[in-house]
Amino acid sequence: MKKQLISLQRKYLVLNIFMLFFISNLLAQEAERPFIWVKQSERSQILEKIAQEPWATSLYTKFLNRADEDFNVYQKSPELFLKKLPFNWEAQKPKQIPPLKIIIRTGPQEKLSAPKKYIEYCLQVAIDCGVLYYLTNDEKYAQCGLDILHTFIESISQLPYPTESGNNGIIYPEDHLYESRVINAQIPIIYDFITPFIKKGGMPYDFVKNKKVLFNNAKAQKVFKNYVELVINQGMTGSNWSVLEAPSMVQNLLALDNVSDRKKYINVYLNEGSPRQDPLSTIASFYKNPGDVYPETSNYSNAVASYSTVLMTMLTKYDPSLNLIEKYPNIPLGLSRWEAMKYPNGELVRFGDAPRTGGTSYAYCEYAYYLGEITETPDYKKTFGYLIATAISEDTYQRDELNPRSFPSRAYFEPLQLLWYSKNLKGEIIPQKQPRTDNLVHASVFLQRNESADENPENGLMCFVGGAAMVHGHATGMNMELYGKGQVLGVDNGNGNYKLDLHENYSRLFAAHNTVIVNGNSQSEGGWANLGQNPVELVSMEPMPLKEAVSPNFSFTQTSFLDDKGDKAEAEEQRTLALIRTSETTGYYVDVFRSKSKLPNQYHDYLYHNIGDALVFENKDLTLVPTPNRYMANANNKWVANRTYRHPGWHFFENVETSSQYNKEVKATFNTEKIEGKPIYMGLHIPGFDDREYTKVKAPLTFSAPKPYDTLATPTLVIRKKGEAWIAPFVVVYEPYNETVNNKSVQSVEKLMQDGMYKGLKIKSKTPNGLIIQYIITQAEHELYENKENGIIFKGVFAIITLDRNEELTEMYIGNGEELHFKNNSIKKISGENFAAYLHFNNSEPLLETNGKCMVQLANGKQITVE
Known part of the structure; x- marks a missing residue:
């Protein structure tokens, strides 16, 4: 029993x-809609936020006013409003809404024509009306959204579904990547918000039948499912495409009424993926540590973190048991990474297809904060609360800013500002200084900065060396940028409209960068868009990325690069770039670029682009003559868009003027006198070497340069060395300064040689604190430099000795080395690896900073030992 x-x-x-x-x-x-962005149960809290928070009230008022302006156009004549869509009237069936026209995007990154733009406009209007129906219960907004939804569903249902994999859409048959963002991702959101109105008996207006009709939900469900399948079957893995298309997939799968289908497709998005779609788990593999970013250029990388954060939030709200925040915590944290990649004036370091401006999007930081709030994740609230609160305090962001209705190639998330911004945002404003050095691993970018104590952007110094292959990367070689007096002066060209000759055959190639071209044939090969190159490798650096510096005034990087793509360069290269501050308002850069090829009859060209009006040589005996054919050898080479290029791209140079061989020291200045405010100058000191030819050219405009230089040619210097450039490398001292062309601090530059090999420089500077003399030594690891006349011995990679006007020692710096001697003063390692050390004097008292075991012996007999 x-x-x-x-x-x-x-x-x-x-x-x-x-x-x-x-x-x-x-x-x-049968879950009550809406639930993709918000649930019905959240409505009262959102309305309370709008009523009680001044910023939310202001934001709502702006949103309502803009939506009403569009709604009023619709309300005057729904028929005329809808008929403006680009329909294929010739394909219309009797008494049916005609299909939309098939749109073929042709030519370079074309601007949207009015009819195409109207498609996106209609969908955004419908979403806004859906949001207002949710918030106000006013059925006039629901009717507008439903009419637009019905029109699109009826029209799109008549268009053929792509049967082949590739990048095939329905309206844009050759560009699903574009269509998925600006069309497909929007339609399910309209449906989600309007469904309660339909269930109450709401009927859409059919402008062909000129009456209200039943909404065909079966057709809508088929459209949503087709859109999900399009993402799975179209596109491209291994790039940001999978994430850019993901809003279409996730929002459409959540629009499906069948819960089993939703579950199946959620698993595809999160885990399974497809040959054409990377799942979120694959995307997350690039975010191993907090602060990691997706390995593309800044804007595309940021879009990956931004979109993924929004989609993780949607799915978390839909099904908290997915535990996405626990599985992939570092994806949203990538949103803040680009802040550390900004110059003192707020502009971004630039490489590949990246803009100069951008970085952190505070709207997406708000969404990440909201994700932390709903999942009770303190780290998110702390990180993003700090970023948002700091931006508000600095007046660079206000929470009531309504993002403008615009039509870029992205999904429409702007209404989430009203729905997801937290009512109870808390952020502690803690002053934080950016690190002295940093490194973006995927781009092989090695960055140095030295901000002034007064935090004046004009007095900050910053530079980077980098170069690597990536999606949306360029073939740059070992490239650099230089910042000074409030502007990025030594510039990367950036990118304009895709597919244009200028973009394909200049902006993407070596000639658009501050690098070296070997034998006139440095080029890319393989990889994304056949723009593959070897990564720049770090040889030595002080301070190492994100580490404490031993000196407040000095830092350096030494990097290497193998230029072996194609078969005509075959070169090994090494670059040492040092940042040297000499006072709160003065400083300079030292660039030493070594290059040698395995091939006979080698020659090497050092390129430097600086925004400005002109490059002026001070040497009266340096005569330049027109040489219009100097860089034209490859001008007519075969060009296949996105595949085969006219390397190295310097056929775009104009007004080419070249000297004969000139072996003396060269002084030159880039004059930049049209920027609003003070004029800016970049002074150049170039030690004399044999077999040098100097050329000045007008390179194409630099994209995103300050006005008016964004429309003017870029003055550019090219130095040619016939034969190897290793023993006698390219050496240039760059000094940014302002006010007058005679306001420079660097007075003279002399090269230091040993046994016919370049070893360093002796630089005299007139600073606000008086005249100083600096010896700067750059060589390979374990090499020895000995100058008995000056009493200098150095074994190591990089070192600086500073003397006052009386030639009394004030500083000794080892960036990487074993020992440094100046007369009877020395710093030696005791044991272990090479070390860094900085010895300076405060009222004659020696002070030492070091990261290794060393011993200091002073001329007065004092000793300092660090075990």
């Missing part, structure tokens, strides 16, 4: 579990 009772209890338990499972699935399948 007891066994029978237990058996019966088990049967009832199984039955109850089954019934609960059935009911929960039924409830999920």
